[in-house]
Amino acid sequence: MKPLLGYRKPAPGTQPSYLYPPYVSSIKRAPKQPLISIPVTLSEITGPTFLKEIASPTAFDLTRQHKGEPLGERIAVSGRVVDEDGRPVQNTLIEIWQANAAGRYLHKNDQHNAPLDPNFTGEGRTSTDDDGRYRFITVRPGAYPWKNHYNAWRPQHIHFSLFGPAFATRLVTQMYFPGDPLLEFDPIFHSVPDEAARRRLISSFDWLSTQPDLSLGFRFDIVLRGRNATPMER
Amino acid sequence: MPAPCTPSQTVGPFFSIGLDHLNRANLAEGSVGERFAIRGRVLDGDGEPVPDAIVEIWHADAAGHYHHPEHVSPPSEATSFLGFGRIPTDERGQFSFTTIKPGPVHGPDGKPQAPHLQISIFMRGLLKRLMTRIYFPDEPLNASDPVLQVVPELRRDTLIARPTKQDENTLEWNVCLQGERETVFFDC
Numbered sequence: 001m002k003p004l005l006g007y008r009k010p011a012p013g014t015q016p017s018y019l020y021p022p023y024v025s026s027i028k029r030a031p032k033q034p035l036i037s038i039p040v041t042l043s044e045i046t047g048p049t050f051l052k053e054i055a056s057p058t059a060f061d062l063t064r065q066h067k068g069e070p071l072g073e074r075i076a077v078s079g080r081v082v083d084e085d086g087r088p089v090q091n092t093l094i095e096i097w098q099a100n101a102a103g104r105y106l107h108k109n110d111q112h113n114a115p116l117d118p119n120f121t122g123e124g125r126t127s128t129d130d131d132g133r134y135r136f137i138t139v140r141p142g143a144y145p146w147k148n149h150y151n152a153w154r155p156q157h158i159h160f161s162l163f164g165p166a167f168a169t170r171l172v173t174q175m176y177f178p179g180d181p182l183l184e185f186d187p188i189f190h191s192v193p194d195e196a197a198r199r200r201l202i203s204s205f206d207w208l209s210t211q212p213d214l215s216l217g218f219r220f221d222i223v224l225r226g227r228n229a230t231p232m233e234r
Numbered sequence: 235m236p237a238p239c240t241p242s243q244t245v246g247p248f249f250s251i252g253l254d255h256l257n258r259a260n261l262a263e264g265s266v267g268e269r270f271a272i273r274g275r276v277l278d279g280d281g282e283p284v285p286d287a288i289v290e291i292w293h294a295d296a297a298g299h300y301h302h303p304e305h306v307s308p309p310s311e312a313t314s315f316l317g318f319g320r321i322p323t324d325e326r327g328q329f330s331f332t333t334i335k336p337g338p339v340h341g342p343d344g345k346p347q348a349p350h351l352q353i354s355i356f357m358r359g360l361l362k363r364l365m366t367r368i369y370f371p372d373e374p375l376n377a378s379d380p381v382l383q384v385v386p387e388l389r390r391d392t393l394i395a396r397p398t399k400q401d402e403n404t405l406e407w408n409v410c411l412q413g414e415r416e417t418v419f420f421d422c
């Protein structure tokens with residue numbers, strides 16, 4: 001039987017711990033017992049592979065889901081999904097969700113006193129192409145207040161959810177914007193100990209995907225876990 | 235110099251805008267196998283229900299085959315079983331789903347693993363997902379399962395669904411994030 005190749009563990013400091021007390025909700029929800037390391041099995045190196053149809057051809061454009069155009073600054077967000085060895089992650093589903101330009105989510109629990117936009121839902125899907133590339137059209141989300149601490153505001157962000165090729169590669173993250181002054185005060189952003197890793201959550205302004213008279217471009221590349229080079233010894 | 239993996243961030247409280255599209259509480263549709271339901275609750279460190287979690291499920295078909303290119307054994311029965319489900323918890327922290335019992339998948343040493351479901355859990359307050367497994371009660375293969383074997387014996391039952399009074403095909407499996415009965419979570 002062919003030996004199974006697992007996925008490499010993230011480098012120390014590049015992922016948040018479950019418990020990060022400045023992010024108050026983590027206190028009652030982070031497990032207290034250490035995680036248990038398990039051997040690589042087929043169950044971890046396989047994972048859901050979605051049909052392309054789930055990301056309908058129009059689901060990547062969040063500005064065209066209603067009768068009119070949403071308010072706010074129109075942006076294109078694009079990038080490449082690769083693994084830690086630089087190989088493209090092909091045909092993988094990406095789901096995103098975000099607040100509207102005023103910083104309000106179309107969600108029953110969002111109590112922020114900012115207007116909803118009848119032309120903006122704030123959710124989109126697409127899948128990467130053979131080179132791992134993806135693109136969304138949306139509007140720049142507003143910052144919004146939250147109850148974590150006094151005068152707490154989330155920096156502008158877009159939530160990203162990716163599957164990758166395996167159960168082991170599943171990732172949910174957030175994309176931030178360059179130069180956002182709120183990043184410095186945000187405990188969710190700062191839950192990642194390593195500064196270089198944290199900076200990879202910040203998109204960059206992208207002149208090449210900026211379109212005249214249409215939209216600014218931001219680039220957000222995503223790296224999923226890479227494969228072990230040799231089978232795990234047990 | 236390889237690029238390190240992108241850090242995880244929480245799904246936050248508003249994931250249902252973006253993730254609802256793939257909600258699927260009936261994984262069994264259109265596939266063969268013994269049907270059963272799992273219901274349970276997600277509880278925080280105070281034993282309070284978590285009303286804003288999502289549970290994702292991944293498992294093999296009734297013959298122990300994963301719908302995935304790396305599982306090279308010939309697919310059985312040619313069913314359309316995809317093996318994926320996603321369910322948010324309700325205001326009382328409850329979730330339930332219906333699926334088929336997976337067959338035994340072979341383990342790292344070629345011996346069969348006990349039938350199990352792969353589970354990911356996301357919620358506000360979790361900076362990265364939790365990974366765990368659901369096993370079945372009264373399953374002889376549990377005694378030799380390579381993953382259950384690395385779990386301290388006293389905590390193994392947090393991974394095994396319990397029979398309910400309702401009917402024999404409805405099982406209960408709860409997630410305790412903390413406390414005496416804290417669920418076993420994995421690193422892989």
Ligand SMILES: [Fe+3]
Binds near residue numbers: 159
């Ligand atoms: Fe958010």
